[in-house]
Amino acid sequence: MDFNALGDTYIIIIAPFDLFGEGRYQYTFEMRCKENPEISLEDGAVRIFLNTRSQNPQDVSPELVELLSFIEHTNQTPADGTAQRSGNFSGRYHRSSPVKKSG
Known part of the structure; x- marks a missing residue:
């Protein structure tokens, strides 16, 4: 099968710890040849x-940063200060109320 015929695939893993120990928010990997990383x-x-x-x-x-802070602290206001600047998560997240049992 020709790789060009396949659609792009993104695998995203969100972890509450640093898998690689470099203090980064994001690590992105694409397939490279072990013997020649230029390939x-x-x-x-x-x-x-x-x-x-x-x-x-x-x-x-x-x-x-705001999204990852929100994920880390879902019961708190997203990332101090960033919610006011971007507003992307502020006001969009609402906790669900418990579903009533009928009868």
């Missing part, structure tokens, strides 16, 4: 690992 498979498969407890907000968008 890329270019099969459209991308693996993205996100860390909710990073130390480098300057390396990613404020919206990603």
Whole structure:
């Protein structure tokens, strides 16, 4: 099968810890040849690992920082200060009320 006929595939893993220990919010991997890293498979498969407890907000968008903070603290206001700037998550998340049992 021709790789060009396949659609792009993104695998996104969100973890509450840093899988690789570099303090990044995001690690992105694409297939490269082990023997010659300049050769890329270019099969459209991308693996993205996100860390909710990073130390480098300057390396990613404020919206990603806000999302990951929101995921980390779903019972709190998203990322101090960022909710006021972007407003992407503020006001959009509402906890569900318990469903009543009938009868």
